Amino acid sequence: MTAPMVRLSIRSLFLWVVMAIVTITLVISSGLSIYSQVNAYEEEIINHVETLTELVASNAEMYIEDGDEFATTTKLNSLNVAPIVLNVNVYRFATDPDTRFTLFASYNKPGQALARPEELDSEYTRLRGNYIEVVRKVRGNTNLNEVLGYIFLRASAEGLQEQIGSTILINLTVMLLMMLVSFLLALRLQRVITDPIEDLADFLQRISRQRDYGARSRSSNVRELAILSEAVNVMLMRIQEYVQKQQKAEEQHRKLNASLEDMVSQRTVALKDANQELIQTLEKLHQFQRQIVQNEKMASLGDMVAGVAHEVNTPIGLGVTASTMMLDRLANIQKEFESKTLKASTMSKFLAESQENLNIIYRNLNRAAELISSFKQVAVDQSSENSRSFCFAQLVNEILLSLRPRLKKVGHNINIEVDPTLTVESKAGPINQILINLIMNSIIHGFEGIDDGNIDICAELMAGNKLKIVYRDDGKGIPPDIRKRIFDPFVTTKRGQGGSGLGMHLVYNLVTQALNGSISLTSEEGHGVEFIIVFPVAGANSA
Structure with a gap:
């Protein structure tokens, strides 16, 4: 693991922070000190110059009043003892109206030229570069408000x-x-703080390389660093205890592995034998399951055969009775004809009864033929896995006709909402079996204790050549514990009462495998069920 790039260290950071604080403090304090001292020096020298100016002004007033320029000049020359004085000019009011002030007397330090003020209208003190200029009024002795000059x-x-x-x-x-x-x-101070930290870091690096968790860190004179060292020592002690426990556990684990190798080899042989036996048992179970599903299909077909046979027996029996009556009437007519006693009224009655009996025979034989044809088509569809083109509404009617013996025993209504011109190409057998199982489930389970239930069968062609079948009833619905596993095998509410629990499992397999489609269930207990079946079809057309 590569070490990250270090940009700053505690040593350099501490040094930079301390020096920055000291530098800022010294700069601020030195600046304030210089500023105050400069102001004091400036104020002192200005006060000194102003004092000299006041002194000269007080001595010059008598000379201005007397008009003695020589005495004034002589007096001013005594200022050569003050080395800072460069120029002194005494001005008085001029007699010429064009000039307000005139130079009365002046003193110029040797080597200095005559300097003139910028203005004489007011008193002021100015610091200009390397010079201090002061202007003061010269007042009279008797009248202080009288200004003699500047x-x-x-x-x-x-x-x-x-x-x-x-x-x-x-x-x-x-x-x-x-x-x-x-x-x-x-x-x-930096060494006092950082040296123990560096020693602790070196100690931890050495511990991580050598994995010597029995070593302990030395304490420090700094309280915080001493707490840190103590915490590191506690951590090392706990790591050492954990490592020792881990080593003991690993030793025990090695011993256990050594003892388990023989046991695992023995168990592996036994597991292989058990696995082989389980595979064989599972294959047998699959065979039994397929056989049970096939038996379920054949049982439903057998029930249909019995019902259709019973249904066909009635019209055939009526036809036999009518034909027997015809034979009896024909024998009587033949006797009377041979004995030459046949009357016109008898012949007319015979013809009327013959016509009536023949109509009875025709209607019942036609009805039996329809039942047989419908049953034949349903039986062929159930036993065939080939696709054929059929009218869906006609297929549903044939299924209902084959279930008539069972349906006429109950008072439930079956409503078909299908376009009579809807023709599709698909496997009719699985569709037959699906609808038969759904209808029988509604009769047996959904309408248990209900005399007038309603079943709706709707079908429509969807985009992509897919047929959607919606089957719903208003029966008892399916309990939640059964609903979530309704398509599993051997799930039934009639256990021990003739229910095998394979009906919906067979429906699911037919939809998903035979028709390559999908089926979904919506049901609430007490509010019936709704199955939506969607599967692809070929050659679909509708008017």
Whole structure:
């Protein structure tokens, strides 16, 4: 398993975080210190220059009033003792109306040119680059509200710049020293924290390689790391116990496998014999099941034969009776004819009775022929697996005709909703058997205790040459426990009462295997049943 790419370590992350905090703190504190010191220096030198300006203004008022320029100039030259003073100009109001102020006296430090103020209308103090310019009013001694003129003093601010530079240099030096000290302390603290973690990581890697779960980690002076080491030791102890239990279990398992090999070989031989016997039994069971299903089909056919035989017996018996009467009447007519006593009235009566008897014989023989033909077609269909073209409505009528002996004993109604022109090509035998089983199931099970039930048989041609048959009744319905396994073999509610439980299983096999279709059931107890059968047909057509 490859180790993931490591981008950061605790050591570097700790160092970066500590140094970032220290650097931000020192930068902010040094900036605030420099700003406050610069403001203090600036305020101090400006106050000093303003004080000099006020002093010069107080001394110059007497000279302006006297108009003594020389004395004023001499007094101003005494400012050479103040090295920061560069220029001092004394202005008074001019007598010329075009000029408001005139230069009364001035002092210029050696090497400095005469400097003039930008304006004299008000008092101000300005710091402009390396210079400090101050303008003050010169007031009279007797009347302080009287303005005699203005004093303009220009001082050097180079000392202020030097102090600012010195302050910045000192603060930067201190900040760098503090950062160096912080870096060294962070390295020391980093080792205190990260070294035990690295030792613990190396210890765990060694344990994972050597699988020596009996080793224990050393404790640390840091409380959190000591808790972590203790937790690792507890985990190793539990892993060691688990490994020991696993080894014991594996040893027992090996011993058990060794003892089970002989038993498995013996059981395998016995299982092969039992399996072979089971296969033979299963084959016999399948044979018996097929035989039982075939017997079920033949039993339904036998019931139909008995019913049809009983049904055919009535019209044939009537035909025999009518023919016997005809023979008797014919013998009487022959005697009278031979004895020459035959009357016209007797002959007329004989002809009328003969016509009536012949009609009786014809109707009953025709009815018997229809029954025999219908039964013959149903019997042929049930015994044949070949496809043929037939009218579906006619097929249903033939089935109902063959079931007439059973149906006339009950009062149930069978409604056929099928297009009389619907002709399909399919296997008629399975369809016969399916409808017969469904009708008999409704009579025997669905309408038990019901005298006037209704059965609906609907058929329609669907897209793709598929025939859909819907069979429904309004009988008792199917209980839920029977409904979910209705198509399984040997499922019946008439166990011990003649029910084999193979009727619906036979229907399911005929639909899915013989007709290659599908069948679905919808039923609620007390609300009848509905079967929907869909299967493909060939050569289907409908008007």
